[in-house]
Amino acid sequence: MSRAYGGPGKYIQRRGEIDRLAAHVAPLGTKALVLVDKVVFDALKPRIEKGLDGEIEARFERFNGECSWAEIKRVTAIASDAVVVAVGGGKTIDTAKVTAMNTGARIVVVPTIASTDAPCSAVAVVYDEHGVFVESLRLTRNPDVVAVDPEVVVAAPARFLVAGIGDALSTWFEARSNLESRTDNYVAGGFPATQAGIAIAEKCHEVLMRDGLKAKAAVEEGLCTTAVENIIEANTLLSGLGFENCGCSAAHGIHDALTQLDETHGFLHGEKVAFGVLCLLMLEDRDPDEIEAMIHFCRAMGLPTTLADLKIVEDVEAKIERVATAALKNPDDIIYATPVALSVPLLRDSILALDAFSRALD
Ligand SMILES: [Zn+2]
Incomplete structure (x- = not known):
């Protein structure tokens, strides 16, 4: 007769939300590590920076393209206790989720494509450097906030x-x-x-x-x-x-x-x-x-x-x-x-x- 349900703290989907991330990050902390997929880094960094301006001390980092143990270690080493903000696809998001578990930080997920079901879950999939599946991790927490901007999603292929x-x-x-x-x-x-x-x-x-x-x-x-x-x-x-x-x-x-x-x-x-x-x-x-x-x-x-x-x-x-x-x-x-x-x-x-x-x- 037992049963259990889990999910992210909040889910927000609204046009233009990429410019309003401060509203979701500020309640969780004053510092943020913003891990951004390299495909959208140059296009979105100025907008996110402007949106967080004055409220959050943000460090931007390019995601290297694979959710591998090497990449997770690299990002964990620079995250300290900052809120982890993941901007990108499933692999960027999974790397950020594991990083936030390692550092005990809160996590905000901003999917830029709607290509996987990674954003809301407490599951992360690790691959090797060649993209071969290594293992699936069940994390102890779901993301605190998932914020989707449909205009960003539609702009992707x-x-x-x-x-x-x-x-x-x-x-x-x-x-x-x-x-x-x-x-x-x-x-x-x-x-x-x-x-x-x-x-x-x-x-x-x-x-x-x-x-x-x-x-x-x-x-x-x-x-x-x-x-x-x-x-x-x-x-x-x-x-x-x-x-x-x-x-x-x-x-x-x-x-x-x-x-x-x-x-x-x-x-x-x-x-x-x-x-x-x-x-x-x-x-x-x-x-x-x-x-x-x-x-x-x-x-x-x-x-x-x-x-x-x-x-x-x-x-x-x-x-x-x-x-x-x-x-x-x-x-x-x-x-x-x-x-x-x-x-x-x-x-x-x-x-x-x-x-x-x-x-x-x-
Ligand atoms: Zn899947």
Whole structure:
């Protein structure tokens, strides 16, 4: 009968919020370390500086591009006791979250793209310098504030928002895996999901199906509509709360293992997760109408639905055997939340069968 729910202290989404960060940082401290993704550093630093001016003593630092242990150590060494402000994508945010845990500091997250569900959660994913998955950390605190400026998100290439939809697509399907396998969530050491958490995961899916295509069309023109605002909230808040409060399963497990293959390094997290979702549905032997509908949705969004879409074209069977072996290597891995008796042959064949099923729909 136990259950637990966790999330960030506050979530704010408003046009122009990047210029008003002092309102969120000042209540937490007088000094800030602002870790900014190098892609947006030059464009956003003057605006953030101006917004914090007079109220906060800010030090700006460029994020080096990978959430690795080396980068976390480097940023921790310069953070002292300042409020950590993360401005960028999932890897910048995860580095800042771990830094704030190391120093005991408060944390403000300012996502500049809506490409992952990293901003709201207390989970951080560490990679090596080459982008290969190393480990997933469950931190003791969620960010204090998550502040999203939709105008900044819309100014980024549409591919990021689409990848975020791919990541958010996993939320309900992986929640369903966890409910069926009765696996604990990621809150406070692990508890069954609350009704609130389950409702959020369901709502996330509903918003994607309703507003995904409209939002894609709008952001490709640099437009910020209600559908775009709804998708930003789904990708960032609903997906973040959904996965943390209900749990991940094979969509993310397959994603993590796909990072073993060099071919996939050019793809974004959410793009690989979307393919992982389709594989999860095949692995769980779901209704073919559901699998087909999700393949069509991913194709309409421009998300990968075959191994060839992920540039995996040579020695395919051997490579997928490697992926399946890597995915199942650690008995504590999230993939074991899938309500299926997992084995390397079953996982390998399910991935290959999903690929064949998808190709047959052409
Ligand atoms: Zn994800």
